[in-house]
Amino acid sequence: MALAVIFVRLKASNKPVTIKKILIPPMGMATGFLMFVAPAVRVPILWALIAFLVGWFLFSYPLIRSTKFEVSEGHIFAKRSKSFVVILFVLLIVRTVLHQVIDEYVSIPQSGALFFLLAFGMIVRWRIFMLKQYRTIEASGALNSDPITPQTPNQP
Template identity: 65%
Template sequence: MGSINPSLLHIGSSLGAMLMALMVIFIRLKASDRPVTLRKILIPPLGMSTGFIMFVVPETRVPLWWALAAFLAGWFVLAYPLIKTTSFHEKEGLLYVRRSKSFILVLLGLFLVRTLLHEFIDRYISIPQSGGLFFILAFGMIVRWRMFMFRTYRRLVPPEAHAAQ
């Protein structure tokens, strides 16, 4: 099996990240037109958790303390702007995520931070390892953000409505 040119891999991963960022923006804008449910809050982090399968491949593995640092950076630093730009409103007895222009700016800012960090980190570790670290960082960010949404939803929606979902 031939090796992949690291420059092409780097360009591909950057383009992939940009495509994912644009896709997230598009999906979030469409989601604000539909009512929020517990499933819609909980499924993204559960689906994303399947990405941990990548660590079966030895080239993606990193020291545990690196993984913990990446997770905590996502949890404490990068989730904060998402939490601050996410709010709910009620319309016709249903709960919706309020559209926020700053949410798009936050996602683009997070993409920029990711790109700049990638440039720095790729000098010291392999591309598969940095991909794994950025996955863990994003997972920490998403889990905390979705936990915030879950708690807010549970506070705003009466318990009998939860059973209907």
């Protein structure tokens, strides 16, 4: 599954970025909060807050550092970072190791809930950063700076 995510992220950099493409992943992921309806998944609020904040401050940082946009042909594209794939693999390995440690102290459903919160914190902060960067580029007028091709007058 992790390889599929990496492949999809790499393919996405070939298409222009839009606000919708920035906002849909965290909004779709937010439906995962429905898991907390099940009592077996619930964790103490302090644990949930810590997991979210670890994702927000620690795990989002490498993604933010490796995300850059560029303007081409009047569209905004995510610039491919050579380190992006490495960062995703390192995050996967760290998450797997943490999962093994945490599983000794909490149940599997609770562990899943904590890692969901960690991932949600990471994705939300990363996407907020992307949205701010996107809007900065939009506001700068860089999208409209493409040379205008002269039009020939209509001939009768």
